Amino acid sequence: MLRLIGKRLVGALPSVIGVLIVTFLLTRALPGDPAAFFAGPAATPQAIEEVRRALGLDKTLPEQFVVYLKDLARGDLGNSIATGQPVLTEIRTRLPASLELTLYGLLVSVLIAVPLGVLAATRPGSWIDHLCRVMTTAGVSLPAFFTGLLLVYVLYYRLGWAPAPLGRLDIFYSAPPHVTGLYTIDALLAGDGATFRAACAQLLLPVTALAIFTLAPLARMTRAAMLEVLGSDFIRTARASGLPKGKIVYAYAFRNAMLPVVTTLGMVFSFLLGANVLVEKVFSWPGIGTFAIEALISSDYAPIQGFVLTMALLYVALNLAIDILYIVIDPRVGFES
Amino acid sequence: MSAVPVLSVDSLSVEFRTRSGIVKALENVSFAVNKGEMVAIVGESGSGKSVTAFTVMGILDAAGRVTRGTATFGGLDLLQAPEAALRDIRGREMSMIFQNPRVALNPIRRVGDQIADVLLQHGNVTRREAPKRAIEMLQKVRIPDPERRARAYPFELSGGMCQRIMIAIALACSPKMLIADEPTTGLDVTTQAAIMDLIAELGKDQGMATLLITHDLGMAAEYCDHIVVMHAGHIVEAAPTAELFAHPRHPYTAKLIAATPKPTVSLMDLAAIPGNLPDLRAAEIAPCRYSARCERKQTRCDQALPQVLGDVKNSVVACWNPL
Numbered sequence A: 001m002l003r004l005i006g007k008r009l010v011g012a013l014p015s016v017i018g019v020l021i022v023t024f025l026l027t028r029a030l031p032g033d034p035a036a037f038f039a040g041p042a043a044t045p046q047a048i049e050e051v052r053r054a055l056g057l058d059k060t061l062p063e064q065f066v067v068y069l070k071d072l073a074r075g076d077l078g079n080s081i082a083t084g085q086p087v088l089t090e091i092r093t094r095l096p097a098s099l100e101l102t103l104y105g106l107l108v109s110v111l112i113a114v115p116l117g118v119l120a121a122t123r124p125g126s127w128i129d130h131l132c133r134v135m136t137t138a139g140v141s142l143p144a145f146f147t148g149l150l151l152v153y154v155l156y157y158r159l160g161w162a163p164a165p166l167g168r169l170d171i172f173y174s175a176p177p178h179v180t181g182l183y184t185i186d187a188l189l190a191g192d193g194a195t196f197r198a199a200c201a202q203l204l205l206p207v208t209a210l211a212i213f214t215l216a217p218l219a220r221m222t223r224a225a226m227l228e229v230l231g232s233d234f235i236r237t238a239r240a241s242g243l244p245k246g247k248i249v250y251a252y253a254f255r256n257a258m259l260p261v262v263t264t265l266g267m268v269f270s271f272l273l274g275a276n277v278l279v280e281k282v283f284s285w286p287g288i289g290t291f292a293i294e295a296l297i298s299s300d301y302a303p304i305q306g307f308v309l310t311m312a313l314l315y316v317a318l319n320l321a322i323d324i325l326y327i328v329i330d331p332r333v334g335f336e337s
Numbered sequence B: 001m002s003a004v005p006v007l008s009v010d011s012l013s014v015e016f017r018t019r020s021g022i023v024k025a026l027e028n029v030s031f032a033v034n035k036g037e038m039v040a041i042v043g044e045s046g047s048g049k050s051v052t053a054f055t056v057m058g059i060l061d062a063a064g065r066v067t068r069g070t071a072t073f074g075g076l077d078l079l080q081a082p083e084a085a086l087r088d089i090r091g092r093e094m095s096m097i098f099q100n101p102r103v104a105l106n107p108i109r110r111v112g113d114q115i116a117d118v119l120l121q122h123g124n125v126t127r128r129e130a131p132k133r134a135i136e137m138l139q140k141v142r143i144p145d146p147e148r149r150a151r152a153y154p155f156e157l158s159g160g161m162c163q164r165i166m167i168a169i170a171l172a173c174s175p176k177m178l179i180a181d182e183p184t185t186g187l188d189v190t191t192q193a194a195i196m197d198l199i200a201e202l203g204k205d206q207g208m209a210t211l212l213i214t215h216d217l218g219m220a221a222e223y224c225d226h227i228v229v230m231h232a233g234h235i236v237e238a239a240p241t242a243e244l245f246a247h248p249r250h251p252y253t254a255k256l257i258a259a260t261p262k263p264t265v266s267l268m269d270l271a272a273i274p275g276n277l278p279d280l281r282a283a284e285i286a287p288c289r290y291s292a293r294c295e296r297k298q299t300r301c302d303q304a305l306p307q308v309l310g311d312v313k314n315s316v317v318a319c320w321n322p323l
Ligand SMILES: Nc1ncnc2c1ncn2[C@@H]1O[C@H](COP(=O)(O)OP(=O)(O)OP(=O)(O)O)[C@@H](O)[C@H]1O
Pocket: B016, B017, B018, B023, B025, B043, B044, B045, B046, B047, B048, B049, B050, B051, B052, B061, B063, B064, B215, B280
């Protein structure tokens, strides 16, 4: 098994190289002349040429690529014009914010969707099956930002139960010492219960909005996969052997149904990373999506490049994680020939 | 042969509710299997052999419904007993093996664990002993290198090997009754013989009653004491093997035997019997479901089907105009 995992790791290398090349070419292919842009609107042709040389843009593409790789190796992603901050610093604080949102959204969604799908599949036609159907239909027809707005309106504006949708922490709290970048975890590590609760309170609404949105595909896939597995021959064998229902559903059917569910989970996760830009806007969440949008609007190239690179590497890592999960669940993976 | 049957099925009728109407899959099916005896059910594809087996085991699809009849096993009516009682019987006193052994085993569980699951369920071993007992079962079904094979997954084993695992699962608790639903379909000829010999031998050792479901009249003749011929959900004829071959009385049985000149030819190549099974969804099926294909059809064949007892004990034929 370890050998297989190692093989998958090596197999991910070409994707990483591809990502590097594409992000490099991407900024070169964007419209407009960065040298002219950096030199400012009033610059003379000489000034523009000077900036071009300073940026290294007068060199050939392969040479520029080597420079780009060297900068990357030093962790230098350039500076943002808008904030003047190094892009790496920005990403380091903003990526955990987005990840915290996405991970909790998915976690809640999985904790509800998977049992719901299993119960619906084992009791077809029951009220829980109907509930599952209603939730999956409603879930996809409500975009997460809309649910988010609705939640803010009802739970904050009307009822005042939830805190103001203004970022990761209420202004009375300061961020916990940086370890993982996830405030909830860092607060726990620092033993700071009050900050932990405050961070959870801020997460509540956006996480709910994301969870409702992702519930639908997960519950539907779980239900379908369970139904398919429960109808298969080896389940009949298990029943003919007198195994109890619980053992059949969990030890036999559920583990087999996990495979398509894990695939869907990966898809939903990557989709969510891209799609929660609007949710971040609604909740003034200082995430990476907001960052990228602002950079794009102001033609701030370095942050865009950094964003695309981060996301692409994240996708590669995600696919790797799913491949590894597959290897753990299914002994057949890697043997089919 | 003791007189008390281990399993006796009486006037069993089963229907399936489907989108395109009600399928009358079984009608008035009766037969019995005695201790130590091997009985065959033969018939074309779709004649209701598997439905009979699933009904007896209580593992019919949700769409299936028993509309009439009883199935008695050791004094217990299987069709009325509560699910908990049935679950306790399944795998312990009455077991079943299926066709396509490769898909009939859990693909992502080690085969040794699958045998151990059954042993643990029926309470005759501790968690610690179970793996050892599973290996003993593998030995019993003649799997070479059982310690290593116990840790294998089904995809790492051949079809014949998987069927041996199925047999090990089925016989793990020494049941009184085994139902084998086309246990050799999809295996090559030598493996078929080996698997059948294994079932026959282990059955004899344990004094087990066996119900063998097969397409292959030749195989039925070779291993079974008694043969039940099914056609479109009816039992058309049942008789001791020698009697059935010597004096077939139902026209369908006669055709089957004629189409099986050597006992090794499979019923799959039934070019000789004209026509197909009738559509079992039709509201009005002829009382004799063979009449449309029958050369000996008479006008009285439209009346309700008779159950004519044969000359020999335990033989019966459902025909107005038997041979
Ligand atoms: N789940 C079901 N729903 C509807 N009809 C069914 C179902 N299962 C079986 N039947 C019907 O019952 C009849 C008998 O099927 P069965 O599987 O018992 O045949 P068989 O004799 O075992 O055939 P084979 O040799 O192909 O296994 C068929 O006409 C089939 O259409």
